[in-house]
C-alpha cells in the first residue's frame with residue numbers, strides 16, 4: 237500500500253512512519269509513505285500557505301492554490317488512483333471497522349489541515365472522505381494521519397509476526413484486552429501474578445483471559461458490549477465474572 241500525506245510538517249509524518257511496526261513494514265516494502273508540503277507549491281516570496289477567511293472573524297484558511305497544485309503532484313506521482321481522505325474534526329469518527337476497510341485499498345492520500353482548515357470548494361472537488369480521530373480539539377490533521385498510517389500499516393500482510401499479537405487484538409473482536417503480566421511473579425509490594433497464568437493449563441488460561449476481557453469490557457465500555465452478540469460460552473464467562481464482582 238502507498239500512502240501520500242499532504243502536510244505542512246513532513247518531518248512529523250516521516251518520524252511517525254519510521255518507528256516500530258510501520259517503520260519495519262516500510263523497510264519490508266509492505267507500505268510506502270511519502271509526505272508532500274504545499275509550501276513547496278507556493279510562488280510568492282513569503283511562501284504563504286494561509287489566507288484570511290471570507291466573512292471576517294478570527295482564524296485563517298489554508299491557501300487553495302498550493303493545495304490544488306500539491307494534490308495534482310500527488311495524484312500523478314504514481315499511476316494508481318488514490319482514495320483522498322481529509323482529516324478534519326467535521327469527519328466521521330474513525331473505527332477499527334473502517335481501518336480494516338481502508339487497509340485493503342492500494343493507495344491513500346491523506347490531507348492534513350492546519351489553521352481552520354481548507355476551502356469548502358476544495359473538499360467538494362478533491363476529497364473522497366472526511367475522517368475525525370475523536371471528539372477533542374487538535375491543532376491540525378497530522379496526528380490523525382499518523383493514526384491512520386499506524387492502524388492501516390500494521391494490518392498489511394506480513395507487517396506483524398505472531399509475537400506482535402495483532403491477530404488477537406482485542407479491538408479485532410470488539411472487546412477490551414485482558415490484563416497482562418511479566419516478571420517478577422511476586423513484586424516488591426507482594427502482589428502476585430494470577431496463579432492460572434503460571435499453571436501451564438492453556439485451556440484454563442484462555443478461559444481466564446476471555447473472562448477478563450469480557451468483564452473489563454462490561455465494566456469499562458458497556459457500549460462496546462451492547463453491540464455484540466455473545467456466544468453461550470461467553471455469556472457464561474461474563475456471568476462468572478459478574479458473580480465475583482457483585
Ligand SMILES: CCN(CC)Cc1ccc(CNC(=O)c2csc3nc[nH]c(=O)c23)cc1
Nearest residue numbers: 323324325368369370373374375376377380
Ligand atoms: C471551531 C473553531 N476551530 C478551532 C477550535 C475548529 C477547529 C479547526 C481545526 C482544527 C484542527 N484539527 C484537525 O485538523 C483535526 C483533523 S482530524 C481531527 N480529529 C479530531 N480532532 C481534530 O481537531 C482533528 C481543530 C478545531
